[in-house]
Amino acid sequence: MPVHNNEIADIFEELADLLEIEDANPFRVRAYRNGARTVRSCGKSMHDLLNQKKDLSTLPDIGEDLAEKIKVIVETGKLPLLEEIESRTPSALSDLMKIEGLGPKRVKTLYKELRIKSLDDLKRAALSGKIRELKGFGRKTEQRIRERVEHFAGEAPRTRLTEAEEIAATLVDYLRNTEGVKDVIVAGSYRRRMETVGDLDILVTTSRNSPVMDRFSDYDEVDEVVSKGKTRCTVHLRSGMQVDLRVVPQVSYGAALHYFTGSKAHNIAVRKLGVKKGYKINEYGVFRDDERIAGRTEEEVYEQVGLPYIPPELRENRGEIEAARDDRLPELIRLEDIRGDLHCHSNASDGHHSLKQMAKAGVECGYEYLSINDHSRHVTVAHGLDKKRLLEQIKEIDKLNERLDGIVLLKSIELDILENGSLDLPDSVLKELDFTVCAVHYKFNLSRSKQTQRILRAMDNPYFNILAHPSGRLINEREPYEVDLEKIMEAASERECILELNAHPDRLDLTDERCMMAREMGVKMSISTDSHSTSDLDFMRFGINQARRGWLEAKDVINTLGLAELKKLLMRDG
DNA sequence: GCCGTTTTCGGCCCGACTGTTTTCAGTCG
Numbered sequence: 257m258p259v260h261n262n263e264i265a266d267i268f269e270e271l272a273d274l275l276e277i278e279d280a281n282p283f284r285v286r287a288y289r290n291g292a293r294t295v296r297s298c299g300k301s302m303h304d305l306l307n308q309k310k311d312l313s314t315l316p317d318i319g320e321d322l323a324e325k326i327k328v329i330v331e332t333g334k335l336p337l338l339e340e341i342e343s344r345t346p347s348a349l350s351d352l353m354k355i356e357g358l359g360p361k362r363v364k365t366l367y368k369e370l371r372i373k374s375l376d377d378l379k380r381a382a383l384s385g386k387i388r389e390l391k392g393f394g395r396k397t398e399q400r401i402r403e404r405v406e407h408f409a410g411e412a413p414r415t416r417l418t419e420a421e422e423i424a425a426t427l428v429d430y431l432r433n434t435e436g437v438k439d440v441i442v443a444g445s446y447r448r449r450m451e452t453v454g455d456l457d458i459l460v461t462t463s464r465n466s467p468v469m470d471r472f473s474d475y476d477e478v479d480e481v482v483s484k485g486k487t488r489c490t491v492h493l494r495s496g497m498q499v500d501l502r503v504v505p506q507v508s509y510g511a512a513l514h515y516f517t518g519s520k521a522h523n524i525a526v527r528k529l530g531v532k533k534g535y536k537i538n539e540y541g542v543f544r545d546d547e548r549i550a551g552r553t554e555e556e557v558y559e560q561v562g563l564p565y566i567p568p569e570l571r572e573n574r575g576e577i578e579a580a581r582d583d584r585l586p587e588l589i590r591l592e593d594i595r596g597d598l599h600c601h602s603n604a605s606d607g608h609h610s611l612k613q614m615a616k617a618g619v620e621c622g623y624e625y626l627s628i629n630d631h632s633r634h635v636t637v638a639h640g641l642d643k644k645r646l647l648e649q650i651k652e653i654d655k656l657n658e659r660l661d662g663i664v665l666l667k668s669i670e671l672d673i674l675e676n677g678s679l680d681l682p683d684s685v686l687k688e689l690d691f692t693v694c695a696v697h698y699k700f701n702l703s704r705s706k707q708t709q710r711i712l713r714a715m716d717n718p719y720f721n722i723l724a725h726p727s728g729r730l731i732n733e734r735e736p737y738e739v740d741l742e743k744i745m746e747a748a749s750e751r752e753c754i755l756e757l758n759a760h761p762d763r764l765d766l767t768d769e770r771c772m773m774a775r776e777m778g779v780k781m782s783i784s785t786d787s788h789s790t791s792d793l794d795f796m797r798f799g800i801n802q803a804r805r806g807w808l809e810a811k812d813v814i815n816t817l818g819l820a821e822l823k824k825l826l827m828r829d830g
Numbered sequence: 831g832c833c834g835t836t837t838t839c840g841g842c843c844c845g846a847c848t849g850t851t852t853t854c855a856g857t858c859g
Contacts, residue, residue: 283842287831319832357848359857394850444859457859483858485847490858500859502846515844520859527843532836538844 257704257738258303259330261295267335268292268322273350274341276360277367290317293521295326297574299769302326304742316573346373354411355404356482357397365390379405414452415497416731417798418761423497424456430475431458431501436466438506443516448568449801451731451764455498459516461506472501508540511551515539521573522566529561529577537561569804574772586807589783591800593810595818596625597793599670599693599724599756599784604649605630606638608789611649611656611665617790619663625819627666628653629693629724632680634672641669643685650688664819666690670724675699677713679720686719691826693756693784695724696737704738711744715753721826722782723748725758725765733762741770745777754814754826755779757806759799760786771806780825782814 272288294317295302305312312323329335345367352363352375366372369390370381381387382402388395415423424442431440437460441447444457460468469489473481482490482498489501504512515523516539530537535544541551542560550556555565563580567588570576579585600614601607609617611628618626630649631640641649646669653665671694672680679686679694686692694714702710714720726744727736748755755774758765763786766774774781783799785792803813810816814825 281831284831286842290832317832321831357857361856392850392855396849455859483847488846488859490847516859518859520843524843531843536844540845 258301259333261298261301263333264302264326264329265292265296267329267338268295268325270347270350271335271338271341273353273360274338274345274347277349277353277364278341278345279360279364287317287319287322290521291322294318297572297769299773300742303330304740306330348374351375352378355401355408357400357404362392365392375405375408412454412496412498413732414454416452416761417446417450417801420446420453420456420497423493423495424458427456427475427477427499428458431460431468431472434466434468434471436463437468438462439509441513443513444500444518447517448519448571449805451761451767451798451802455500457500457502457516459509459512460501460503461509461512462503466503468503469501502539504539506552507548508551510553510556511537511541512539514554514557517568517571519572522571522576525573525577526557526561526563529563533561535560567804569801570807572805586809588804589800589808589810589813589816591797593813593816594623594783594796594800596623596627596666596815596822597621597785597787597796598627598666598668598691598722598782598815599629599758600626600787600793601630601670602628602649604628604645605635605640606788611653613790614787615656615660615663615665617793618665621793621796623663625664625666625822627668627690627693629668629670631697632669632671634674634680635697640672640680643681646681646685647688668693670695672697673710673714675702675710677710677716679714679717683717683719689719690823691721692719693722693724694720696728700728700734700737702737704740707737708740708743711739712747715744715747715751720751720753722754722756724756724784725763725786726755727765727767727770729765730762731764736765741766742773742777745774745779748779749777752780755781757781757783757799757803757808757813758786759783759795759797759802760792761795761798764798764802766802766806768802768805771803771808775807775809775812780814781808781812784815 268288269292272285276285294315306327312318312326313320325335349363349367352358370386372378372381382398387393388398428440439461441459442456443459445453446456462468472489473484477493478491479494480492487503491499493499502516527537535542541548542557550560558565566576566580602611602614603609631638633640633642650667653667657665667690669692671692673694673696674680729736783803785795787793
């Protein structure tokens with residue numbers, strides 16, 4: 257199996273940790289971390305890029321040296337330099353750095369003085385009281401280490417955006433209702449609308465002497481106050497989520513919002529532009545010498561470095577700065593651009609509502625059309641439709657459409673792609689549908705080449721229109737199946753097949769990087785909710801978030817079209 | 831180790847909070 261980008265990135269991260277413990281040049285350490293980030297977030301696999309003879313050193317933050325190291329890792333699965341370093345600095349030390357409050361310096365001291373090289377060693381030493389005697393440590397530090405190591409359960413999982421929204425909404429209301437508080441806004445990856453968030457970053461502006469800091473640390477859901485100062489406070493909630501609160505004066509609102517929204521890589525890039533112009537940019541504003549020349553709004557900050565406003569979803573340092581400089585930022589798709597939903601279930605299979613109820617809910621969304629895509633017969637647990645039941649549903653939809661006002665129900669299906677690449681129902685019934693949505697629902701563990709062939713073969717069928725949830729992943733629950741999405745996108749582009757961006761917050765499949773790739777390859781996409789009830793139609797906004805992160809414009813997405821144009825586009829020879 | 835519309839060498843974003851200190855290193859975001 258080819259080496260994954262994540263594995264390469266993990267190797268670079270570990271290398272960075274160990275080098276940092278060895279007190280290596282901090283800029284060299286940073287270079288490995290930057291390289292890891294580039295590899296991890298690259299839409300294409302290093303393995304494939306090398307097969308295509310691409311020059312990896314053209315990737316940002318990858319130079320000659322890292323390009324060569326990536327090649328070695330892809331070819332051998334290992335990196336000699338890392339093995340050499342591990343021979344003198346145990347690799348488990350990088351695990352110790354995951355304990356909050358332990359960085360490279362302290363880990364090094366623990367190893368040199370007490371030979372601590374594992375979490376077990378650390379726990380024993382903390383209990384024995386030896387740590388407090390070390391220079392630079394003390395009672396409190398030892399106490400904290402003891403608590404942290406006892407409760408350490410690996411890296412905290414990231415929270416899905418939809419759950420983060422629930423946690424954030426109550427907290428934001430609570431903070432708003434505080435004397436002297438003006439703005440309360442959730443920044444960070446939440447504002448960049450990432451599919452998952454690691455913690456919540458909340459920015460507050462206040463008039464003088466607001467008690468907001470105390471009110472925050474007194475919040476009922478707070479489990480532990482990690483740190484608390486005049487302008488910044490960090491807590492852990494009972495749910496396990498970390499929340500950072502930052503308080504700034506209103507005159508700094510834009511600069512603070514920019515700083516706190518990130519991403520870190522984007523901020524660094526913008527600050528570097530500032531340095532070139534002789535400015536210093538921090539969370540309080542843009543400064544020329546000691547004079548604040550901007551910072552009330554984010555627009556002001558960008559203006560000072562010669563850029564137009566960049567929407568939060570693009571701020572990942574994935575080319576948005578260069579695009580902004582050259583005036584070629586995409587005109588990102590908006591929720592209002594969506595004219596209908598192309599993947600919805602009814603109670604004929606595993607949905608909860610009737611055709612009529614779904615249609616009515618579609619009208620409330622302001623849609624022109626909504627398609628019904630119940631499962632096909634192979635998905636027996638979902639009571640999938642066979643030929644007879646599908647033909648009955650088609651008749652029912654035709655009859656209902658005569659009575660419906662303001663919306664048209666489209667006749668479709670979520671059709672299983674069988675293991676051999678054939679479709680789950682015969683062409684004789686598929687031709688009665690407006691279009692099809694096809695998907696893989698079993699045999700996720702086929703080899704990469706077999707899974708790819710399976711889908712390519714399905715696309716050969718003239719009735720194949722849209723590939724639903726193309727990677728099959730469930731966020732935090734199921735990894736994507738092994739498949740060559742680039743080949744599938746090439747085929748989709750040739751055969752005018754559509755790739756779905758499944759908007760369900762548990763799926764959000766394709767990922768943002770894959771959406772970027774589809775756009776670059778000229779593949780059209782649909783954004784659909786996979787609704788199993790009327791309320792699920794609201795998931796569209798998560799799909800839009802993801803699409804915007806993937807640089808998609810309305811013209812890249814077929815369900816921004818009116819019904820007539822849509823039908824024309826979905827008609828294939830057959 | 832990366833990078834360049836001032837540079838192929840000499841830079842590399844910037845600030846808050848804690849604990850252990852007596853002026854600041856370490857960690858974090």
